[in-house]
Amino acid sequence: MENIVLCQSCGLPLANEEVKGKEKNGLKNDLYCKYCYDDGxxxxxxxxxxDMKDIVSTQMKKLKLPIYTIQKAITILPSLSRWKNK
Structure with a gap:
């Protein structure tokens, strides 16, 4: 089974370089997507x-994803790096 890397803020799969966020020096960040992280x-x-739970739920509903999938995505958010200690 392939190990899928997720954005550590919203849970979006970081499946390719184009979806990864950027550091100030322009290099790609391997932890966060471009929607959550840009310019460092x-x-x-x-x-x-x-707020993130609401955004993720809204975006996934727009994509007409199953409720189970949306609930699973919301459930993992607190375990992601950005939210772990908050």
Missing amino acids: TFTKPNMTLE
């Missing part, structure tokens, strides 16, 4: 875990 910082630094 979080795109929404004041976001809370509850």
Whole structure:
């Protein structure tokens, strides 16, 4: 089974270089996606875990993903690096 790397903020699979966020020096970041992290910082630094849960749920519903999949994604968010100690 393939080990899938997830954005440590929103849980988006970091399946290719194009979806990865960037550091200030332009290098790709292997922990966060481009929607959560750009230019060496979080795109929404004041976001809370509850805010992220709402965003992830809304985006997944727009994609018409099954409720089970959405619930599973929401459940893993607190275990991701950005939210672990908050």
